[in-house]
Amino acid sequence: MALRVAILFGVAALAGRGAHAYPEFQRYSQQVSGRFVNCAMCHVHPDGPIGLKPGQIGKLTPAELGQLNSARGAFLPGQDVMNPILNEFGNALLKKLGKKRILELRLQPDQLADAYGYESDIDGDGVPDAHEFLQGTDPVDPQNGAPWALFTHNLRRYAFPHLFLLVTATALGLFGMNNLLKWFHQTMDKGSPEPGATGTKH
Amino acid sequence: MPTARTQDLMRFLAERFPLEKFSFRSLVQKKEVPLHKMAWAYYLGGLALFCFFIQLSTGLLLLFYYEPTVSDAHASVEFITHNVSGGALIRNLHTWSSSAMILFVLAHLVTTFAMKAFEKPREMTWISGVVLLLLTFAFGFTGYLLPWHQIAVNATKVGLQSIEEAGRYLPGELGKLPGQIKELIQGEQSVGQATLSRFYALHVVILPFTLCALLGFHLLSVQLHGMSQGVDKATNKTEAFFPFFLLKDFSLWGIGFLVMFVLALCLPFESFFSFPLFQPFDPLGSTPEGIKPEWYFFFVYYPLELLPFWFIMLASTVALGGLFMTPWLFRPANRRTLAFLACAAALYLIVMTVFGQNIYALFKGSQ
Amino acid sequence: MFDVFFFVGLPYIAVFTMVAGTIYRFRKDRLGVSSLSSQFLESKALLWGSVPWHIGIAVVFLGHLIPLLAPGVWQALVARRAFLITIETLGSCAASLCLVGLVILAIRRFASSKLQTVTTAMDLVVVNLLIAQVVLGLGVATAHRWGAVWSTGTTTPYLWSLLRFNPDVSYVAELPALVRVHLVGAFVVFLLVPFSRLVHMFSLPLEYLFRPPQKVVWANPRRLLHAHAAVAAMESRRLFLKASFGLAGAGALLSVGVFDKFLGFFRGPRMTPDEEAKLLKTRLDRLQLTVEERELELERIRSEQIFVAKVGELSPKDGKYFIDYKMRPALAFRDEQGLPRLISAKCTHLGCTVASSVDSTNRLLCPCHMSYFDVKSGAPLEGSPAKAPLPLLGWILVDPNGKTVASQGPDGKLEGKPDPATLDVCSVYIAKQYEEA
Structure with a gap:
C-alpha cells in the first residue's frame, strides 16, 4: 500500500x-x-x-x-x-x-x-x-445511447430475420386463433336457431 | 350439534369457497363472461399473468449465469449482457416485462375496484389480489438490487433507510425498533453481501413460490365464482369463457409478446438513464447523481421527498388498511362512486409517475 | 463414358421425353391426363397417404427449385446459421412426411383386393421409385450434411450447365455416390412422367384453392336440409384447416426462434483470447477490491488506531475519503488552524455518500437529494432533506517519532498542541476509543 x-x-x-x-x-x-x-x-x-x-x-x-x-x-x-x-x-x-x-x-x-x-x-x-x-x-x-436513436437503429438492424419472423409468427398465430374462434362458433352454434357471437345468460 | 357460531363460520366458508363447483364442467364449460362497456378490463389480470410467465422463464435463464456475490454480481450481469449470445435480449425482456407486470397489476387493481369485483362472495379473491400486488412490489424491490450497480445499491439503501426514519416518531426505546428491523432485512449494518444474499434468496426462491401458491388460490377463486357482473345494471349478454374468452386472451398475449420482444430487442431499458448509474457499486467512492427508485415506486417516493415523513407513514398505513378492508368499507357504494374513486387514484398514480420529477423541482426549486 | 451417359444423355432424353410425351398425351387423349383416382374404391388410407405425400413433396420440390432459380439469394440466406438449420429441418420433416405417405400408399395398393384389380405394373414401379428417391434424398441430407450450402457450388451449376446446353459433368464427377444416384433417380422419374399417372402434375386444379365452396341445391326440401348440413360441415372443415395452418405456422416459427436463442444462450459465449483476458482482468480487479474492503474491515476489528493521512496531504477544499470504524465513508479536510477535520460522509438523510469537495461557500453536497451541509459543523443547511448533522469524528495526531501530540474527540474538545513546524509530517489517526459502544 x-x-x-x-x-x-x-x-x-x-x-x-x-x-x-x-x-x-x-x-x-x-x-x-x-x-x-x-x-x-x-x-x-x-x-x-x-x-x-x-x-x-x-x-x-x-x-x-x-x-x-x-x-x-x-x-x-x-x-x-x-x-x-x-x-x-x-x-x-x-x-x-x-x-x-x-x-x-x-x-x-x-x-x-x-x-x-x-x-x-x-x-x-x-x-x-x-x-x-x-x-x-x-x-x-x-446498451447505452439516446433511446430513440438506439431504437430506430436496432429496428433496422434486426428487421430481418428476427422481427420479420416474429411478425410473421404473430400474424400467423392471430390468423389461426381467429379462425379457431370462428370454427368454435360454427360448431357450437350448430342446432341453435340463430348463429351469432353471443349466447344468453343461464 | 354445532353451535350457532360454528354454523356461521361454516356458512361463511361455504359461500367463499363453493367447492361443489370444483368440476371441469362448472370451472370451464359453464363459465360465462359478461359483455359490456367495461369488458376489456377482464383481460388485464390475464396480461399480468402472462408477464409473470415471461418473468419466470427469463428469470430462470438469467439464473444460469448470475452470481450473487458483491465482487461478481456486476461482472456476471455484464457478462450476460455483452458476452452471452441472446443475453442482452433475455435481460431486457426481464426488465421490460417486470415493468409491464407492475403496470398491468396496478391497472387490474384499479379496474376491479371500479367494477366492484370485491363484492360478496369475492372478498377473499380481492384480499389475495392485494397480497399479490405487495408481492409484485417486493419482487421489484429485491430484483432491483441484484445487478449491484450504483443506482441499485444506492436506491436500496434509500428505500431501507426510510424504514429507520419511522423510529423518529416512536417514543423511547421503541424508536430503535425500526432500525433493528432495517438491519434484520439487510442482514448487516449497511447494504452488503448479506443483503445481496438474502435479496437473492427472496427474489428467486421465496417470493416466486409464495406468489405461485397465492396465484393458484386467486385464479381458483376467480374460476369458482365466475366473473363479477362488473356494471350496476347486469347485462344478459355473455360469452363462454371456454373457448371464446380464453382464445381472445391468448391472442392478446401474442400481441403483448410481440410488443415486449420488439422493445427488449431494440430499446435497452437502461438507455433511459445516465450511464454512470450502471457502473459497479463503489462503497468508498461518491454517489453519482440521479439515484432514483424504479418508476413504479415514484408514487410514494416523490411525496416522501416533499412531505413530512409522518404524513407519508400515516397516509400509506391508511391506504394499505383501506385496500385490505375494501370489501367491507365500500360494500354500500355504487359503481359510479367507485369508478370516480378509481379514476382519482389512477390520476394520482399517473401524475406522480410521469410528472413527479417536475413537481419535485417545482417545490424544491433545484435542477 | 459412364458419366456422359447418365449425366448428359439421360437428362436430355428424360426432359425431352417428358415434354414431348406430355404434349402428345394432352393433344391425343386430354381426359387421360389424370391421376387415375381410386378414391371411389378406397378412401380412408388414401387420405392418410395422399395428403402427407402431396404436402411433403410440394415443400421438398420448392426446396429444390428455389436454389436452382435464385442461387445468389439462396447462398446469402443459407449463410445465416438460423436459416440454414430451419430450412434443413423443414426439408427433412417434409421428406419424412413424403415417405410416410408413400409407404401408406404402397401398402394400400397391396392390401386392398379391390385396388389390385386396377393397379398396373407402372403404378408399382412409380410408387417404389418414388420411395427409393425419397429415401435417397433423406440419406443425402443425413450422410452429407448441409446440402443447402454445398449444392450451390455443385449441383446448381451443373443443372445450369445443362439448361444452357453446355453440359459440364465435372461439377458432379466427384460427388458422393449417394448424391449421384439421387440425381439419376430424378431423371428417371422425369422420363416416366408421360407413361404413368405422374402426368397429372401438369393438370393441377389450382383454381380449387381460390374458388368459394360450391353449394349443390336440390329441389327436394328434405335433401335441402342435408345440403345445408354438408355445406356447414365443409365450411367448418375449411375454418379448422385455416386455424391449424395458422397455429402450426406460428408454433413452428416460434419454436425455431426460441430454439435458436436458447441454444446460443446455453452454449455460452465463444470468446477470443483477448476478450477472455479482458474479462478475466475485470473480474480479478473486482475481486481485489473486495479483498481490500475485507482487509479494511479486519483492520477495524483488530486495531485501536487507524491511519488516515499525513496532515500535509489534506486540503481545506478537497476532502480525502477514508473508511471509519463502522465501515462507512468519511472525509478528511484541513481546517483554518491547519488541524485535521474529519467528518462522516454518509448522508444523514438516506445514506448516500457525500461528494468530496466543498463549494465556494464551504458546503458539502449530497448528490442524491441535494442536501447541503456546512463543512465546519456538519450541520445541514436550511431546505435540505437531511435534518441531522453529519457527525464529526475524533482523531489523534502522531508525530514521526510515534508520539501522540494532540487529539480531538467527536465533541470537538482539543487536547494537546502540535508544533506548527512539524505539523505537516504528523499522521492523522482515527481511534476506537472515540467510537460509541
Whole structure:
C-alpha cells in the first residue's frame, strides 16, 4: 500500500497538471445533454485518472506507466499510442486529434465533436461517438445511447430475420386463433336457431 | 350439534369457497363472461399473468449465469449482457416485462375496484389480489438490487433507510425498533453481501413460490365464482369463457409478446438513464447523481421527498388498511362512486409517475 | 463414358421425353391426363397417404427449385446459421412426411383386393421409385450434411450447365455416390412422367384453392336440409384447416426462434483470447477490491488506531475519503488552524455518500437529494432533506517519532498542541476509543 502511494505521488508530481482529467468536456457534455456524465466517458475509472483503484494511475504496472508516458508525448494526431488510463473513446480521441489539439479544445469544448468527426462508432450501437458525447451517453457501451436513436437503429438492424419472423409468427398465430374462434362458433352454434357471437345468460 | 357460531363460520366458508363447483364442467364449460362497456378490463389480470410467465422463464435463464456475490454480481450481469449470445435480449425482456407486470397489476387493481369485483362472495379473491400486488412490489424491490450497480445499491439503501426514519416518531426505546428491523432485512449494518444474499434468496426462491401458491388460490377463486357482473345494471349478454374468452386472451398475449420482444430487442431499458448509474457499486467512492427508485415506486417516493415523513407513514398505513378492508368499507357504494374513486387514484398514480420529477423541482426549486 | 451417359444423355432424353410425351398425351387423349383416382374404391388410407405425400413433396420440390432459380439469394440466406438449420429441418420433416405417405400408399395398393384389380405394373414401379428417391434424398441430407450450402457450388451449376446446353459433368464427377444416384433417380422419374399417372402434375386444379365452396341445391326440401348440413360441415372443415395452418405456422416459427436463442444462450459465449483476458482482468480487479474492503474491515476489528493521512496531504477544499470504524465513508479536510477535520460522509438523510469537495461557500453536497451541509459543523443547511448533522469524528495526531501530540474527540474538545513546524509530517489517526459502544 505504502509503495503504491509513493508511486502515485511520484507520478503525480512528475506529471504535474497533466494528471488531471479534463472536466471541461464533462461539464460541457452534461450541460448540452442534461444527463449526468462522469469521467468514465473517456477514462477507465469513473472517478478519473488519480487514485489507487483499477484503471487509475496508482494501480498501473511499470509497463503500463511506460505506455502512459509515451501516450503523454503524443502531441500530434495519428500516433499509435495506448493510454492505459483511457478507455477506447479516450484513446480514439487522442489518436484522432493529438494531445495538443485536445488541450486547445478545453477552452472550446463545444468544438470537440466537430473536430473528432461523426464517422466513428466504437460500440456499434448506431450512434456515432461524437453524438454520444453530445447526448451524454456512454460511447463504449452498445446498451447505452439516446433511446430513440438506439431504437430506430436496432429496428433496422434486426428487421430481418428476427422481427420479420416474429411478425410473421404473430400474424400467423392471430390468423389461426381467429379462425379457431370462428370454427368454435360454427360448431357450437350448430342446432341453435340463430348463429351469432353471443349466447344468453343461464 | 354445532353451535350457532360454528354454523356461521361454516356458512361463511361455504359461500367463499363453493367447492361443489370444483368440476371441469362448472370451472370451464359453464363459465360465462359478461359483455359490456367495461369488458376489456377482464383481460388485464390475464396480461399480468402472462408477464409473470415471461418473468419466470427469463428469470430462470438469467439464473444460469448470475452470481450473487458483491465482487461478481456486476461482472456476471455484464457478462450476460455483452458476452452471452441472446443475453442482452433475455435481460431486457426481464426488465421490460417486470415493468409491464407492475403496470398491468396496478391497472387490474384499479379496474376491479371500479367494477366492484370485491363484492360478496369475492372478498377473499380481492384480499389475495392485494397480497399479490405487495408481492409484485417486493419482487421489484429485491430484483432491483441484484445487478449491484450504483443506482441499485444506492436506491436500496434509500428505500431501507426510510424504514429507520419511522423510529423518529416512536417514543423511547421503541424508536430503535425500526432500525433493528432495517438491519434484520439487510442482514448487516449497511447494504452488503448479506443483503445481496438474502435479496437473492427472496427474489428467486421465496417470493416466486409464495406468489405461485397465492396465484393458484386467486385464479381458483376467480374460476369458482365466475366473473363479477362488473356494471350496476347486469347485462344478459355473455360469452363462454371456454373457448371464446380464453382464445381472445391468448391472442392478446401474442400481441403483448410481440410488443415486449420488439422493445427488449431494440430499446435497452437502461438507455433511459445516465450511464454512470450502471457502473459497479463503489462503497468508498461518491454517489453519482440521479439515484432514483424504479418508476413504479415514484408514487410514494416523490411525496416522501416533499412531505413530512409522518404524513407519508400515516397516509400509506391508511391506504394499505383501506385496500385490505375494501370489501367491507365500500360494500354500500355504487359503481359510479367507485369508478370516480378509481379514476382519482389512477390520476394520482399517473401524475406522480410521469410528472413527479417536475413537481419535485417545482417545490424544491433545484435542477 | 459412364458419366456422359447418365449425366448428359439421360437428362436430355428424360426432359425431352417428358415434354414431348406430355404434349402428345394432352393433344391425343386430354381426359387421360389424370391421376387415375381410386378414391371411389378406397378412401380412408388414401387420405392418410395422399395428403402427407402431396404436402411433403410440394415443400421438398420448392426446396429444390428455389436454389436452382435464385442461387445468389439462396447462398446469402443459407449463410445465416438460423436459416440454414430451419430450412434443413423443414426439408427433412417434409421428406419424412413424403415417405410416410408413400409407404401408406404402397401398402394400400397391396392390401386392398379391390385396388389390385386396377393397379398396373407402372403404378408399382412409380410408387417404389418414388420411395427409393425419397429415401435417397433423406440419406443425402443425413450422410452429407448441409446440402443447402454445398449444392450451390455443385449441383446448381451443373443443372445450369445443362439448361444452357453446355453440359459440364465435372461439377458432379466427384460427388458422393449417394448424391449421384439421387440425381439419376430424378431423371428417371422425369422420363416416366408421360407413361404413368405422374402426368397429372401438369393438370393441377389450382383454381380449387381460390374458388368459394360450391353449394349443390336440390329441389327436394328434405335433401335441402342435408345440403345445408354438408355445406356447414365443409365450411367448418375449411375454418379448422385455416386455424391449424395458422397455429402450426406460428408454433413452428416460434419454436425455431426460441430454439435458436436458447441454444446460443446455453452454449455460452465463444470468446477470443483477448476478450477472455479482458474479462478475466475485470473480474480479478473486482475481486481485489473486495479483498481490500475485507482487509479494511479486519483492520477495524483488530486495531485501536487507524491511519488516515499525513496532515500535509489534506486540503481545506478537497476532502480525502477514508473508511471509519463502522465501515462507512468519511472525509478528511484541513481546517483554518491547519488541524485535521474529519467528518462522516454518509448522508444523514438516506445514506448516500457525500461528494468530496466543498463549494465556494464551504458546503458539502449530497448528490442524491441535494442536501447541503456546512463543512465546519456538519450541520445541514436550511431546505435540505437531511435534518441531522453529519457527525464529526475524533482523531489523534502522531508525530514521526510515534508520539501522540494532540487529539480531538467527536465533541470537538482539543487536547494537546502540535508544533506548527512539524505539523505537516504528523499522521492523522482515527481511534476506537472515540467510537460509541
